[in-house]
Amino acid sequence: MASNVSSNSRPSVMSTKIVIAGGFGAGKTTLVGSVSEIPPVTTEAVMTEASIAHDDVSSTPDKVTTTVAMDFGRLTLDEELIMYMFGTPGQARFWFMWDDLVRGAVGAVVVVDARRLADCFDAIDYFEKNQNIPYIIALNRFDGEREYTVEQIREAVEVGPDVPIIEFDARDRLSSGSVLKQLLKYTLSRPEQPELVG
Amino acid sequence: MRSHRRRRGARIRPYTFTGGRTRSRHPLMVQTLVSIADPRAELPRNLMPESQQIYELCAQVRSVAEISAELKIPLGVTQVLLSDLADQGLVYIHPTITGHSPSENQVLERALRGLERLFQ
Ligand SMILES: Nc1nc2c(ncn2[C@@H]2O[C@H](COP(=O)(O)OP(=O)(O)OP(=O)(O)O)[C@@H](O)[C@H]2O)c(=O)[nH]1
Ligand SMILES: [Mg+2]
Numbered sequence: 001m002a003s004n005v006s007s008n009s010r011p012s013v014m015s016t017k018i019v020i021a022g023g024f025g026a027g028k029t030t031l032v033g034s035v036s037e038i039p040p041v042t043t044e045a046v047m048t049e050a051s052i053a054h055d056d057v058s059s060t061p062d063k064v065t066t067t068v069a070m071d072f073g074r075l076t077l078d079e080e081l082i083m084y085m086f087g088t089p090g091q092a093r094f095w096f097m098w099d100d101l102v103r104g105a106v107g108a109v110v111v112v113d114a115r116r117l118a119d120c121f122d123a124i125d126y127f128e129k130n131q132n133i134p135y136i137i138a139l140n141r142f143d144g145e146r147e148y149t150v151e152q153i154r155e156a157v158e159v160g161p162d163v164p165i166i167e168f169d170a171r172d173r174l175s176s177g178s179v180l181k182q183l184l185k186y187t188l189s190r191p192e193q194p195e196l197v198g
Numbered sequence: 199m200r201s202h203r204r205r206r207g208a209r210i211r212p213y214t215f216t217g218g219r220t221r222s223r224h225p226l227m228v229q230t231l232v233s234i235a236d237p238r239a240e241l242p243r244n245l246m247p248e249s250q251q252i253y254e255l256c257a258q259v260r261s262v263a264e265i266s267a268e269l270k271i272p273l274g275v276t277q278v279l280l281s282d283l284a285d286q287g288l289v290y291i292h293p294t295i296t297g298h299s300p301s302e303n304q305v306l307e308r309a310l311r312g313l314e315r316l317f318q
Contacts, residue, residue, distance in 0.1 A: 011233070011290055011292065013231060013233075013259050013292055014231065014292050014293040014294065014295055014305070015229050015230060015231045015261060015292065015294055015295070016229065016294070016295040016296070016297070016305070016306075016309060017227070017228070017229035017294075035317070041263070041264065041267045042267065043263050043266045043267040043273060044266075044270075044272050044273070045272055045273040045274060046272040046273075046274060046275075072228075072263055074261075074264075075312070075313075075316065076312075077308065077309050077311075077312025077313065077316075078308055078311075078312050081295075081305065081308055081309060081312060082231065082261070083309060083312075083313075084228070084229040084261060084263065086228060086229070086263070100228070100273075101228065103227055104225075104227045104229070104294055104296040105296070106295065106296060106297035106306060106309075107297070132298065173317070174317055177313065177316060177317025178317060180313050180317070181310065181313045181314060181317060184306060184309055184310040184313060185310065187297055187306060188303065188306055188307065188310065
């Protein structure tokens with residue numbers, strides 16, 4: 001099984017990251033908790049607002065800083081490789097912090113609640129604009145009826161045929177693990193992207 | 199099924215983790231691992247209390263995010279303090295695999311094999 005990172009102090013140990021994005025309550029933390037070898041950890045970031053979100057009435061214009069909580073999990077993939085899974089804050093008003101969270105990610109999963117498709121548009125817009133991060137869509141059915149086919153959902157969320165859409169159950173370890181595998185396969189299948197981030 | 203997705207204009211605004219000033223000097227991302235540069239070195243003197251706590255945690259390999267969570271120091275501040283410790287040669291910053299360079303594909307393949315082992 002997975003070796004323990006903490007007993008390993010060799011400088012050759014390295015890490016990587018994938019991002020779990022999606023709408024409010026779509027199942028991001030559930031996914032992270034299903035696959036992680038540690039219980040999801042919550043950490044806080046204090047955000048400095050350089051300008052005011054004019055298109056978001058819920059933001060507080062007078063505040064200079066905002067504290068945003070996010071959670072992450074960890075997987076030891078081999079003796080020298082750790083992967084972190086970072087959940088983005090679900091509330092749209094925190095979309096701005098994604099840049100810091102997403103920077104350097106090998107890929108992203110956009111978790112979609114099949115009953116509330118519109119909630120994922122912010123996340124999809126973000127990754128459509130940041131072409132250097134490969135992303136896939138993971139459809140969390142929430143035990144719901146299969147009202148729409150995957151192709152209908154592809155049309156509704158307006159993503160091209162190349163973006164994989166897979167159905168899964170965020171509460172299920174193997175199902176969530178298969179989402180991560182799919183993302184890595186997709187990342188590896190893509191042609192080389194130019195380095196766009198520092 | 200009608201599409202409702204709105205394509206908004208450029209919404210990228212200059213928000214950043216507080217304390218992001220060190221980023222250009224060291225590639226310290228939330229997932230980046232750090233550890234004490236010389237495990238046999240004595241505890242350095244004159245460190246600020248937070249920096250000393252961070253240094254002590256670095257006795258084992260940990261990510262920036264894990265240190266931030268464990269010490270309840272916001273991510274941006276943790277990045278700044280770690281960057282200063284690295285500048286002083288006290289802390290080693292491990293490689294971070296971003297997948298942006300072809301030379302990293304072998305590592306991504308290792309990552310996939312690891313996932314296949316764990317979730318078969
Ligand atoms: N029935 C059912 N419940 C689910 C499923 N996935 C998640 N849930 C529940 O839905 C709720 C929200 O899930 P979370 O994982 O917290 O969602 P999230 O995306 O992290 O939410 P935010 O971080 O608040 O945006 C929780 O109560 C979960 O237990 C699912 O597949 N089926
Ligand atoms: Mg959550």
